[in-house]
Amino acid sequence: MAGILDVVVVGAGSAGLGVSYFLKQQGRDHQVLERGRIGETWRTQRWDSFRLNSPNIRSLLPGDAPDISEPWGASTQHQFVAYLESYVERHRLPVITDVPAEELSREDGLFLVATPRGILRARNVVIASGSLNCPKRPPESAELPITLRQLDSSAYRSAAELERGAVLVVGSGQSGGQIAEDLALAGRSVFLATSRVGRLVRHYRGGDIFNWMTLSGYLDMPRREIILPSGKLPPRGLLGATHTISLQSLSAQGVVLLGRFLGMRNGSLEFGDNLDEHIRFADESSANLRRFIDDYIQRVGLNAPPAENDPAELIAPRLPHPPIRSIELATSGIRSVIWCTGFRGDFRWIKIPDTIDDDGQPIHEDGTGFAPGLYFSGLDFASTRKSGILAGVAEEAARLVDHLARRTAG
Template identity: 75%
Template sequence: MSGILDAIVIGAGSAGLGASYLLTQQAYNHLVLERDRIGETWRTQRWDSFRLNSPRIRSVLPGDSFDGPDPWGASTQHEFVAYLESYAKRHRLPVRTQTPVRELTRDNGLYLVATLHGTLRARNVVIATGNLNCPARPSWSAELPPAIRQLDSSTYRNAAELDDGAILVVGSGQSGGQIAEDLVLAGRSVFLATSRAGRLVRRYRGGDIFNWMTLSGFLDVTRETLVLPSGKLPPRALLGATHTISLQSLSAQGVVLLGRFIGVENGTLQFGDEVVEHIRFADDSSAEVKRFLDRYIARAGLEAPPPEEDPAETIAARLPDPPIRSIDWATIGIRSVIWCTGFKGNFRWVRLNGALDAVGQPVHRDGIGIIPGLYFTGLDFASTRKSGTIPGVAEEAARLANHLAKRARDID
């Protein structure tokens, strides 16, 4: 492979294709390299009943507008993958599939992208692989008995694939809450180790919550504002794709709510006593979002129906009495644990001094890397609440394309 490209985009998911569209519009000579198929993560890291949390009308990429049926409905991952393939074809994006990147280095001011088919050279590189592709588990997960099958939210598919017996879901953010409901609706015995995670209603004051959050600027709140005192970012709030899911609604369906899963002691599973606190925190976070939206509606002078009660919020929680702090897994019959405890990115192939921090994650400011010509897109909470979501693609792609253009002018 000879010649020097203006840019190479690594990853053909929504972020990578969105970046490629903007680069194409600016006539940049570039390629998009994809390890397998377009939208591979969407194909392989979602459960069967998964649907996008952003409605169809808010799930389009740069240059497109939605004109299909059910604009406020929720697409399946299969529908979204088909959309990504169509998007790349319609806009004639230069995607090379089945081209995993082995190594990214830099020499004499050029980036060297080593693939199975040779090495490409480029003046700029946009890494669009995201940072939600490597499941994170607590270190003590290795202490669980071998008889318990452990999965991550990215490998869970459906209840029928799990062994007979009870299931423990760990984490009550988006994935944990949705998977717990998927399991209990399938008739399984489900325990949910809750966490300090926010919650959102699906609809509010006559509109979709995601649309309200977009219009009001709620999704534009900056990363710096969101960082917790611990230095970490909060998990994504629990949001059902088609309806509201709350800890209390899950308990009403039969999910047994527990506190934090804190470890294994003498062969038994140990839990904290924070269930009531976690329910209260989720309720408070939902109320806070509603107040934000109410202020926006009043400020903008919009006509919207008055606030309404959501049954998933008003239903009473059914909690174990006394609270469960310890479980003998064999007696209860827990045979599977599904970890919904977050992800990190796999950037081991990036061999650039200073590009990654001490734990191997990107060093950047609003997606712009510390090394000239290095960019990251699709990172969760990279700049704002919107970062890392499909509706955030257009904004991020435009910012990176503009910065890349400025860099080209400065070089010239």
């Protein structure tokens, strides 16, 4: 691995491939390192019935024409992985698979990327491994008995692979809601420990919600306006890939709704008294988004169909009465717990001072690191609401590569 590259890109998912496309357009000598196969996370961290939340037309990588079949369809992870592979081949991107980046350091103004095959030297590095590839569990997970199978949403595949019995799903964001529905449709008894998460309808006023969010500028909202008073970023709202999923619709399918999971006490699973609040918050967030779209339609004078109610939002919730605050594990029939409680990135391999904060996450400004020549692509909410999702790949990649070019020229 002799010679000095202009750029090393770490990660051959959508973010890394988008950056590679623009680097190639500029004629920059670069390599894309992938720890496994192209789109490894898409291959290994999705369940069998999974489909992309963004429609095909809004999931294209830069340089690809929008004249595709089923533009408003929802691809499976297998279809999307095939798309990523074809993208690499069609655009002749320099991807090296099965070569993980083991350590990143800096010496004499150059970045050193250590791999099992040797060291790559580069003037710039773009880390495109994302911030959503390592599952997080709350500390309360350690309190559960070893007889109870625990797995993360990234390890769930289907109801058939779980032990017989009921399933507790913890977290009601995108993964939690979709997995709870998948289990219910398979005939399993499901308990859902809810959380304070928003909701999105799948279709509204004659169009896909993703299209409306793109056109209206909703996805362009900057990070500073999204971040919570606690300093944390909110979870993505519950969105079904092909239809609206709400806590109400899940309850109508037999899912038992609970408040926030609090842990174990005296052999029982304990839950908070906040289910009504969680339902109300999801309802309000959906209404706020619809009002945002209504305002946009009126402002630009679009001839869109009138607003309509979604059946999944109209259905009355079927709630336990009285509310369930405690479930005795021994008699509940619950045999599995699926943690849908978020992800984080693994950046421990970066050994450059002042690039990672105390929480182990990148220090950056809109994806630009504070070490000159270091960039991060694909971070969730890095600069706007669409950062970290497919709809934001082209814009972010172009911006980072443009910054890199101006820095190099300077």
